[in-house]
Amino acid sequence: MTFFESEHRIVKKIVIHAQLSNESPLLIGRGESERVDKAMMLLPDGRAYVPASSFAGSLKSTMTLLGLGCASANWLWGSLPSRNETGVVFQSHLQIDDLYPVEEKVEEKNAQPAVRDGVKIDPKTGTAEDSKKYDYEVLEPGKKFNLKMEITIRKGFSGEAAIDDCLSDIRTALEHDEFRLGAFTGAGFGKMNCVDFQAAVFDFPQHADAWFDYLSSNELPEALVRAVEIKKLPFPDFAIEAVFSLKSSLLIGAYETDPNKPDKTHLKSNGKHVLPGKSIRGAIRQRARRILRILTPVDEGVDPTDTLFGYVDEDRNEQRKGRIRVEETIIPSGRLKAMIQNRIRIDRFTGGVIDGALFNSEPLWTTGEESLILKFVIPTSADHEDKRLLILLLKDLWLGDLPIGGEKNVGRGVLLGKAAKVFNKGALLAEFTTADSDGSPKLKWEVGSAGTIEEIINE
Numbered sequence: 001m002t003f004f005e006s007e008h009r010i011v012k013k014i015v016i017h018a019q020l021s022n023e024s025p026l027l028i029g030r031g032e033s034e035r036v037d038k039a040m041m042l043l044p045d046g047r048a049y050v051p052a053s054s055f056a057g058s059l060k061s062t063m064t065l066l067g068l069g070c071a072s073a074n075w076l077w078g079s080l081p082s083r084n085e086t087g088v089v090f091q092s093h094l095q096i097d098d099l100y101p102v103e104e105k106v107e108e109k110n111a112q113p114a115v116r117d118g119v120k121i122d123p124k125t126g127t128a129e130d131s132k133k134y135d136y137e138v139l140e141p142g143k144k145f146n147l148k149m150e151i152t153i154r155k156g157f158s159g160e161a162a163i164d165d166c167l168s169d170i171r172t173a174l175e176h177d178e179f180r181l182g183a184f185t186g187a188g189f190g191k192m193n194c195v196d197f198q199a200a201v202f203d204f205p206q207h208a209d210a211w212f213d214y215l216s217s218n219e220l221p222e223a224l225v226r227a228v229e230i231k232k233l234p235f236p237d238f239a240i241e242a243v244f245s246l247k248s249s250l251l252i253g254a255y256e257t258d259p260n261k262p263d264k265t266h267l268k269s270n271g272k273h274v275l276p277g278k279s280i281r282g283a284i285r286q287r288a289r290r291i292l293r294i295l296t297p298v299d300e301g302v303d304p305t306d307t308l309f310g311y312v313d314e315d316r317n318e319q320r321k322g323r324i325r326v327e328e329t330i331i332p333s334g335r336l337k338a339m340i341q342n343r344i345r346i347d348r349f350t351g352g353v354i355d356g357a358l359f360n361s362e363p364l365w366t367t368g369e370e371s372l373i374l375k376f377v378i379p380t381s382a383d384h385e386d387k388r389l390l391i392l393l394l395k396d397l398w399l400g401d402l403p404i405g406g407e408k409n410v411g412r413g414v415l416l417g418k419a420a421k422v423f424n425k426g427a428l429l430a431e432f433t434t435a436d437s438d439g440s441p442k443l444k445w446e447v448g449s450a451g452t453i454e455e456i457i458n459e
Contacts, residue, residue: 011154013201018147021144022192051099063169063170073162076151095151116138118134138189171197172233177191186309186310236426238424243418249413250413251413254266254267272333274330276328281324283405288304325379329373339365340362397415
């Protein structure tokens with residue numbers, strides 16, 4: 001038997017082309033740099049890109065999370081030998097290219113990623129820990145990347161019937177809201193939009209000429225493109241999407257380097273004001289600690305939010321990813337008004353102004369027309385305690401008892417509920433809005449009732 005007649009002869013090539021764009025900030029880190037603590041992965045010419053290894057790991061993780069069968073297909077992903085088993089070891093049939101950015105305008109090619117900063121909060125005091133400030137680079141939303149994947153099928157392959165199902169799994173994962181790339185995905189980062197998904201199947205030897213034409217043109221022949229269906233899945237496990245107005249002002253700080261700008265302004269992304277998931281996540285976690293310590297008292301040294309929000313323990317070199325995700329959202333243009341406010345620092349002993357302690361900030365002020373959207377998602381494994389906690393957090397936000405952002409001591413960041421949707425097992429469980437009745441705010445139920453929410457709390 002010659003090589004060309006053997007079980008290892010290539011009989012099919014399946015090629016997938018698509019285009020991905022980031023709908024939220026993207027951070028694929030390469031470690032510390034001279035500029036920031038967490039630097040973005042860049043090409044030699046300064047453009048950001050997505051390494052194939054990062055993409056493959058995220059794709060497989062998403063398929064596993066969604067319960068798609070091909071997440072565990074050894075023929076697709078490959079398998080490693082076990083010390084205790086003597087089963088068949090597969091080399092991966094899948095090859096993925098690094099995701100390079102779509103050709104940009106000349107003036108955009110060398111644009112630096114945006115820099116944001118963060119700080120670690122002391123859970124006891126609710127204030128920043130000393131020497132725990134850090135900064136990191138992010139790729140702002142709207143960047144496009146070309147995706148190319150190739151699956152090689154050899155003559156001895158016995159999973160021919162699984163090919164269509166596997167293509168469906170891949171497309172379902174790529175176009176699902178749970179598909180995220182990079183770091184800080186629990187704070188809404190790395191959300192990707194997949195468009196122009198195409199899969200072509202080349203059968204050899206009859207499609208040999210079409211294959212060589214493809215290699216020279218990099219364009220899939222329309223005659224070989226196969227229709228791929230998207231599977232409908234009951235996701236997420238539990239989610240809340242709520243719309244708020246602002247009582248007075250809001251400031252989620254971004255520090256300016258321009259001496260002509262205010263000392264502190266509200267954070268922007270692509271020139272638009274945003275509600276960052278990291279800030280909201282930090283605020284609701286602090287309140288969640290107080291709620292859980294009342295509902296289920298624990299030892300002082302135990303953080304009851306670790307299982308839901310995750311943790312990093314540098315002393316013990318332990319970490320755990322959180323199960324909750326808080327989305328980052330854009331504040332619609334013109335709905336809030338930015339206005340500078342000058343302030344002074346008072347000497348607490350004399351009651352006079354401290355010399356040289358004049359500072360200013362530029363918060364966003366309410367216009368009465370704003371709609372601030374907050375979204376909390378638990379993709380899988382949401383138990384009764386998780387659902388009850390999110391409902392109680394929504395109540396505190398809704399009634400203005402849980403402010404977000406900075407300068408809360410002067411009344412900033414107080415939200416007032418306008419509308420909310422609660423999803424359970426992918427279905428709309430409850431929907432309600434604020435309706436004034438006899439001068440006092442009440443809830444108007446579009447779907448479900450107060451009893452629906454009470455069942456979750458009292459279950």
